[in-house]
Amino acid sequence: MLHRLTHRQLEAFRAVIETGKVTAAADVLGTTQPSVSRMVSDLEHVTGFNLFERSGRQLVPTSEALALYEEVERSFVGLAEISRVIEDIRDFRRGSLMIAGMPALALKFLPDAIAAFVKAEPGITVSLRARSSQAVLRHLSSQQFDLGFAAIDNDHPIVARRPIFTAPMQAVLPIGHPLVAKDRLEPGDFHEQPFVALGAEIATRSETDVFLAVGNARPRIVAEAQLSASICELVASGAGLSIVEPVTAANFAAVGKVIARPLHPDQPFRYDLLMPALREPSRVATRFLELVEAQFDALLSY
Incomplete structure (x- = not known):
């Protein structure tokens, strides 16, 4: 078993393969030449075979090293993709939002808010279901929806409810x-x-x-x-x-x-915001709520 194999050793090995020189690999990794040499030597010890042969000042990978590099590159490509996904999620270029709303909001108000939101955040996919207020509560209790908009007086143990806007009939x-x-x-x-x-x-x-x-x-x-x-x-x-x-x-x-x-x-009328009580709202949901609250203020100041 390769108990001493580390990700840093593979990084050094990959950098040397791609640059052909220990000094260049050290620059790529932001470390020193002796450190890269040591990591490559440690990897050779772990693998049990030579990875490079010297040709002047150039390091030439052995056939075993090239076979290993193919597998290492696949792993690094996978990590790069994961990094891109993380960046997309962080920068709102990827994600989804599940919304259930009472008809009074789901027929016009929420579609307007969603249209503005997806225009600003084109990587986010939004799903909207128009349901009665009690059905919205049931949808949120499933914990599969991110946000619910309703007008109800009863609670559910796993649904958080708070007023989002109150205005007169x-x-x-x-x-x-x-x-x-x-x-x-x-x-x-x-x-x-x-x-x-x-x-x-x-x-x-x-x-x-x-x-x-x-x-x-x-x-x-x-x-x-x-x-x-x-x-x-x-x-x-x-x-x-x-x-x-x-x-x-x-x-x-x-x-x-x-x-x-x-x-x-x-004759006051209260609109309620419903959210799953078992998890914190996503960053996408929080950003959408900011837009909804601004739209309430704008619409009802007509």
Whole structure:
């Protein structure tokens, strides 16, 4: 067994093969000529055969040395590739990001953030799944996803949850509606108005019902939908008024499809960030979150 074989001996051997001189090999390795000579001599002792013959001032590798060099070179090429991979990961030229998001964020907000991110970091591959908030929680509990974006009140023992952004719910109105003249809408403004409601199974629906009940407002429900985007499309088509979470309201207002107005009293809506609790977030995930938080600030300042 070659108990005394070292990586440094192989480095010296490779450098001498490629330069043909001990002095040149020492320069390549940043060491001294005696040190290289000693390492080559030690390697010859370990292998049990001569590695070089002298021809004037040149060292000529033996046939055994050339056979060994082929194997050594394969190893060094492999190490070089590993070094390149390390550099790629460090410099964000290689990596992946698995994201699960509630539809309110996964239909427009997150795709915009991802598009900006992959443009800035073209070596990163991003996967996005649009799921209900509870399904996002289940995805993160698998520990296979890096980030989740949801709106939930329950926790999971192996999922870390924290608020990432809180903003008030928004009234959305068709272009040209008379209530557009108001700076903010109160419960009474919705009384007997045609209204597009969230589905009864959506948690925010009950909060909206409480808001309307404060002013004894009884809007005329003409349609229901599960997604804020579907509701905004119905509002844009003139079906009625509604109240939706702020990101979707901002997206539709920004492109001129609806008019968004704040409510009084405020009805806060919280978006949650979910991450696997059993491991630290990757550098890629951390960088993406910086972009997401900046985009929240920019979008909701419309």
